[in-house]
Amino acid sequence: xxxxxxxxxxxxxxxxxxxxxxxxxxxxxxxxxxxxxxxxxxxxxxxxxxxxxxxxxxxxxxxxxxxxxxxxxxxxxxxxxxxxxxxxxxxxxxxxxxxxxxxxxxxxxxxxxxxxxxxxxxxxxxxxxxxxxxxxxxxxxxxxxxxxxxxxxxxxxxxxxxxxxxxxxxxxxxxxxxxxxxxxxxxxxxxxxxxxxxxxxxxxxxxxxxxxxxxxxxxxxxxxxxxxxxxxxxxxxxxxxxxxxxx
Numbered sequence: 001x002x003x004x005x006x007x008x009x010x011x012x013x014x015x016x017x018x019x020x021x022x023x024x025x026x027x028x029x030x031x032x033x034x035x036x037x038x039x040x041x042x043x044x045x046x047x048x049x050x051x052x053x054x055x056x057x058x059x060x061x062x063x064x065x066x067x068x069x070x071x072x073x074x075x076x077x078x079x080x081x082x083x084x085x086x087x088x089x090x091x092x093x094x095x096x097x098x099x100x101x102x103x104x105x106x107x108x109x110x111x112x113x114x115x116x117x118x119x120x121x122x123x124x125x126x127x128x129x130x131x132x133x134x135x136x137x138x139x140x141x142x143x144x145x146x147x148x149x150x151x152x153x154x155x156x157x158x159x160x161x162x163x164x165x166x167x168x169x170x171x172x173x174x175x176x177x178x179x180x181x182x183x184x185x186x187x188x189x190x191x192x193x194x195x196x197x198x199x200x201x202x203x204x205x206x207x208x209x210x211x212x213x214x215x216x217x218x219x220x221x222x223x224x225x226x227x228x229x230x231x232x233x234x235x236x237x238x239x240x241x242x243x244x245x246x247x
Contacts, residue, residue, distance in 0.1 A: 001086045003034035004048060004057040005066070013066055017056065017073075024078035028086070047091035058082060060091040148186065152179035155201070159208045171208035175201055 003021070007014055021034065037044045039054055047060040054066035056078075063081050064073055156179065160172045178200035185193030 001030065001082070002045075002047075002057075002059055002090055003082075004045065005034060005036045006039050006044065006048065006054055006057065007036060007066055008039055008054060017066065020073065020075045020078050021056070023075035024082055027075065027079045028082050030082070030086075045091075058085040059088045061085055061088070145183070145187070148183050152183065155179060155205075159205065171204045174204040174207070178204060 005014075005017070037048075048057055053062070055062045056064050056066070058081060063078070063085070156172060156175050159175050160169070178197045181193050181197030182201065185191065185195075185197055
């Protein structure tokens with residue numbers, strides 16, 4: 001069974017919904033796991049058709065709206081809906097890799113292959129003009145540092161956009177450090193720094209692109225400061241044992 005919440009960043013009813021959903025899943029002896037998505041996120045599974053409509057979805061069917069005052073619900077209501085909709089086959093939908101991965105990593109790769117000397121730069125520009133992509137002549141050394149800095153700023157900016165809604169600013173800081181390493185390696189002829197920085201940048205962009213959408217009741221309760229790891233593990237094992245017995 002797939003449970004998805006499509007929400008805004010600051011939704012007034014979200015806390016109550018999580019509590020009711022956790023209690024309803026406990027009542028049905030199901031693992032307290034669901035996915036949360038920000039409205040309009042391109043990574044929302046394809047089985048959710050209305051990607052900008054806030055609501056709770058069970059197996060792709062919208063159960064209730066998250067607009068304040070739109071639906072009156074409690075744990076008993078959600079428990080009934082979970083029991084009814086769990087019989088429906090699980091929907092299949094792909095979660096697309098964010099385009100931000102590509103917009104972030106391309107400038108870094110371009111930085112690695114960007115020529116450092118003016119002669120090589122002129123050769124590159126001549127090649128671009130031959131294939132119809134003329135971007136000007138005379139790429140000289142004084143322009144390289146500003147151009148590289150601009151490319152890496154584009155990388156960091158693409159990663160920083162709405163970063164707090166995904167995995168925080170850790171990937172952004174890592175990308176900034178890797179960018180500095182790559183620029184230093186480019187101008188000091190240090191291939192080790194250049195390629196190490198490039199590898200770190202690719203890792204940072206992958207970390208940034210893969211959002212941690214799964215939210216368990218244990219993670220939610222840890223945030224509230226009210227559950228122990230041993231309690232959660234024991235409960236999870238009990239649920240899994242119950243499932244294997246039913247099979």
